Amino acid sequence: MSDLNKGPAGYGVVDLQTLASHPGLEFIRGIATGRLPAPPIAQTLDFDIEEVAPGRVVFIGRPAAPHLNPMGTVHGGYISTLMDSCMGCAVHTMLEPGQGYTSLDLKVNFLRPLMAGSGRVRAIGTIVNFGRRTALAEARMEDEAGRLIAHGSSSCLVFPLEAAPAGKPASR
Secondary structure (H helix, E strand, O other), rough: OOOOOOOOOOOOOOEEHHHHOOHHHHHHHHHHHHHOOOHHHHHHHHHEEEEEEEEEEEEEEEOHHHOOOOOEEEEEHHHHHHHHHHHHHHHOOOOOEEEEEEEEEEEEEEEEOOOOHOEEEEEEEEEEEEEOOOEEEEEEOOOOOOEEEEEEEEEEEEEEEEOOOOOOEEEH
């Protein structure tokens, strides 16, 4: 696995107070630069943040043998997880301090198979609409040649974060 954007923070989960004290854009940029830890799922699935902007987050993934299904193609769960994650992070960039979100639904259309040796993939998440209580995001996954592998959408519930005891991680 690579550490494309890993700094001293490595992988882990921040406590609720840290999460709640950052505007969403600053928080996701902190993960991208390594100032804040990347979530453990990024290590498990070998992906990093390539780009962060308001309402847009791009991940780079490196599918490999551990991500294969019995047919020898990259499992749809790998693709869905990267797309869910980049859409969620795009939503997160729009949050004010003290706000959180959770996915309400996830829809993914698979357009072509992805092989372990296909090289890097890009999962591009963007905001379609960000409201007071809900957000809608979409994502594209492209291979290194720019071909569309999958397209997806997600709606998220936006809510106020509640205080948690010190040292406890926030839950999604």
